[in-house]
Amino acid sequence: MPEVYNWHLGRKMSYVFDEAHPKKQFAAVFNINRCIGCQTCTGACKATWTFSKGQEYMWWNNTESKPYGGYPQHWDIKILQQLDEAHAAAGKKAEWDISQASDTAPYGVYNGMTISEAAGAAEQALGYLPEDKEWRAPLFYEDTSTAYKGDRLGISQEGASLPEHQTWFFYLTRLCNHCTYPACAAACPRKAIYKRPEDGIVLIDQARCRGYRKCVEQCPYKKSMYRGTTRTSEKCVGCYPRVEGNDPLSDGVPMETRCVAVCPGKIRLNGLVDIAEDGAWAEAPQHPLYYLIKVEKVALPLYPQFGTEPNIYYIPPRWAPRSYLRQMFGPGVDEAIARYTAPSRQLLAVLQLFRTTQRMLFRFEIEEGPLVLETEVNGEPWKMYNDTVIGFDAKGREAVRLSVVEPLHERPAERMNSI
Numbered sequence: 001m002p003e004v005y006n007w008h009l010g011r012k013m014s015y016v017f018d019e020a021h022p023k024k025q026f027a028a029v030f031n032i033n034r035c036i037g038c039q040t041c042t043g044a045c046k047a048t049w050t051f052s053k054g055q056e057y058m059w060w061n062n063t064e065s066k067p068y069g070g071y072p073q074h075w076d077i078k079i080l081q082q083l084d085e086a087h088a089a090a091g092k093k094a095e096w097d098i099s100q101a102s103d104t105a106p107y108g109v110y111n112g113m114t115i116s117e118a119a120g121a122a123e124q125a126l127g128y129l130p131e132d133k134e135w136r137a138p139l140f141y142e143d144t145s146t147a148y149k150g151d152r153l154g155i156s157q158e159g160a161s162l163p164e165h166q167t168w169f170f171y172l173t174r175l176c177n178h179c180t181y182p183a184c185a186a187a188c189p190r191k192a193i194y195k196r197p198e199d200g201i202v203l204i205d206q207a208r209c210r211g212y213r214k215c216v217e218q219c220p221y222k223k224s225m226y227r228g229t230t231r232t233s234e235k236c237v238g239c240y241p242r243v244e245g246n247d248p249l250s251d252g253v254p255m256e257t258r259c260v261a262v263c264p265g266k267i268r269l270n271g272l273v274d275i276a277e278d279g280a281w282a283e284a285p286q287h288p289l290y291y292l293i294k295v296e297k298v299a300l301p302l303y304p305q306f307g308t309e310p311n312i313y314y315i316p317p318r319w320a321p322r323s324y325l326r327q328m329f330g331p332g333v334d335e336a337i338a339r340y341t342a343p344s345r346q347l348l349a350v351l352q353l354f355r356t357t358q359r360m361l362f363r364f365e366i367e368e369g370p371l372v373l374e375t376e377v378n379g380e381p382w383k384m385y386n387d388t389v390i391g392f393d394a395k396g397r398e399a400v401r402l403s404v405v406e407p408l409h410e411r412p413a414e415r416m417n418s419i
């Protein structure tokens with residue numbers, strides 16, 4: 001198999017196709033700390049794309065409660081278990097060497113096997129085909145926390161406090177990761193799955209698909225789904241008409257997807273990053289996604305050890321046990337949490353940009369404002385400034401302007417009781 005470079009793993013890995021990259025890559029950052037589990041994203045995708053016969057159990061976007069929830073049920077536990085068994089059989093360990101962290105390997109080097117490297121000779125990747133019953137209850141274990149140890153009812157009498165809660169759960173909202181090295185495309189015997197050169201969105205050609213479900217089996221995130229009425233597989237299309245700027249509202253510039261644009265928790269920021277000739281992200285520290293993922297490193301890939309180089313990034317929740325988070329988001333978790341709990345002046349401003357306009361933002365600028373707070377965070381002095389952050393769309397036009405401190409409008413006395 002050809003060797004390709006996976007920057008999440010900090011090393012080359014084997015993949016079925018030669019290394020090839022789009023000009024731009026569809027990507028997003030989701031701030032888990034802000035997700036309220038309202039499923040508005042889930043409903044928006046359903047109402048836009050999957051409301052037809054045969055799609056009743058198809059949720060291209062879903063929000064599940066971790067650690068117990070999952071759609072399909074226990075998808076990540078099952079693939080992690082397969083990966084563990086493959087490591088045990090090969091006498092290897094799924095370990096990271098963070099001492100080798102560098103610009104091209106920001107999380108260090110993964111010395112374990114990916115789902116592709118752990119597969120037997122007959123398969124492109126480790127995987128399994130969920131049974132129908134595993135897809136039927138997307139909110140199974142919703143809002144179910146871990147039990148408090150040492151109490152008969154599993155309830156803490158003292159309450160919880162940071163840095164880690166003993167009783168915890170969090171919402172993990174998910175869609176197709178439009179992976180750099182998609183396992184679904186590698187698995188398809190019909191070569192019906194392709195990655196668009198203009199934006200890296202991964203699509204299934206419905207005319208070529210014969211419904212063999214190899215993509216359903218081998219996507220480790222279980223984001224390819226089978227539709228019985230058409231006998232083909234379908235998946236998130238990245239709302240490509242909006243990304244192309246063809247939505248009537250978009251004024252010809254790329255817009256954020258439906259699931260991103262509706263999020264009331266303001267947890268999502270979606271955009272396109274430039275990819276350089278060598279496949280690396282072109283340096284763009286003023287691009288909000290590049291800044292969050294590459295400069296501040298507060299947003300991390302989901303299960304990077306699977307080896308598909310997913311392009312949806314997560315700001316990890318600060319209250320869940322670190323060992324669980326490291327398994328889910330890799331070894332960058334501790335640095336990410338330390339950085340965003342005492343954010344730099346610039347990071348605090350960029351974090352305001354989430355869900356403020358439907359237009360994708362390609363650049364930000366910051367106008368410095370006055371000092372408004374001096375305090376201590378994580379045992380260190382910390383200062384907050386009321387800076388203004390300005391976001392620009394694909395045409396370089398100002399799309400949004402916000403201050404760090406939310407403006408306060410006092411209602412005039414004569415209108416005190418008006419609605």
Ligand code: SF4
Pocket residue numbers: 175176177178179181182183184185202218219220221222223224235308
């Ligand atoms: S998340 Fe799954 S379906 Fe989406 S591109 Fe990656 S491997 Fe394919």
Ligand code: SF4
Pocket residue numbers: 044045046048049060061175176235236237238239257258259260
């Ligand atoms: S990007 Fe579009 S198609 Fe994909 S999950 Fe979100 S709303 Fe659905």
Ligand code: SF4
Pocket residue numbers: 034035036037038039040041042063171173262263264265266267268
């Ligand atoms: S709409 Fe936003 S806040 Fe609500 S579940 Fe989805 S990601 Fe979370």
